[in-house]
Amino acid sequence: MRALLLRDLRLAVRAGGGFGLGLAFFLIVVVLVPFGLGPDRALLSSIAPGMLWVAALLAALLTLDRLFALDHEDGALPLLATAPLPLEGLVAAKAAAHWLTTGLPLTLAAPLLGPLLALPPGAWPWLLASLAIGTPALSLIGTFGAALTIGIRRGGLLLSLIVLPLYVPTLIFGAEMARRGAAGLPIGAALPMLAALTLGCLALLPFAAAAALRVNLR
Numbered sequence: 001m002r003a004l005l006l007r008d009l010r011l012a013v014r015a016g017g018g019f020g021l022g023l024a025f026f027l028i029v030v031v032l033v034p035f036g037l038g039p040d041r042a043l044l045s046s047i048a049p050g051m052l053w054v055a056a057l058l059a060a061l062l063t064l065d066r067l068f069a070l071d072h073e074d075g076a077l078p079l080l081a082t083a084p085l086p087l088e089g090l091v092a093a094k095a096a097a098h099w100l101t102t103g104l105p106l107t108l109a110a111p112l113l114g115p116l117l118a119l120p121p122g123a124w125p126w127l128l129a130s131l132a133i134g135t136p137a138l139s140l141i142g143t144f145g146a147a148l149t150i151g152i153r154r155g156g157l158l159l160s161l162i163v164l165p166l167y168v169p170t171l172i173f174g175a176e177m178a179r180r181g182a183a184g185l186p187i188g189a190a191l192p193m194l195a196a197l198t199l200g201c202l203a204l205l206p207f208a209a210a211a212a213l214r215v216n217l218r
Contacts, residue, residue, distance in 0.1 A: 008097035022059035022102040029055040041118040048117035049178035056106045064142040065156040087210035095143040103135030126181025134174035140201040147209040
């Protein structure tokens with residue numbers, strides 16, 4: 001599993017797997033928002049937590065169609081499916097590689113870009129924590145969606161239609177956690193609910209994605 005993870009990380013860097021693409025998109029969205037809304041710092045500050053979360057979600061979505069596509073196109077996926085590693089392990093490695101190349105850079109970059117949206121400094125730790133807890137769920141959900149749509153023509157569009165509704169709970173609780181932190185309010189149920197969503201995705205979605213792969217590889 002570790003060898004597969006390292007292989008996917010190398011592919012993401014060398015073979016156009018999307019490393020840096022999500023981060024560049026995230027930066028562009030955050031930079032453009034003040035141009036569209038104007039210089040009203042109060043307005044920017046009020047929407048900053050939700051806007052940063054939406055931008056991170058869309059940036060994570062960009063590279064999902066590449067998760068299994070390269071292996072499917074070169075014929076490596078059927079070989080991986082017959083390897084000693086269970087398909088659930090393959091899915092977990094793919095999700096981990098996606099998070100390390102997309103989710104983690106977005107998490108680390110978000111507090112640095114917060115000042116562009118007048119995000120209060122006191123909110124930066126809460127934004128970082130919410131993304132660190134929530135972005136693994138985005139990668140796991142996206143891996144499940146990619147497994148469902150593998151080999152389908154224009155699968156990227158269908159993938160977006162499948163994944164975006166599933167992202168909504170994570171977006172709600174992640175943005176709410178960051179918003180409450182920015183306002184100096186108690187975090188309340190946002191943190192445990194976000195953590196529960198991520199743990200639930202970790203427990204269930206590798207098996208669901210592996211089942212989808214088995215069906216699509218028949």
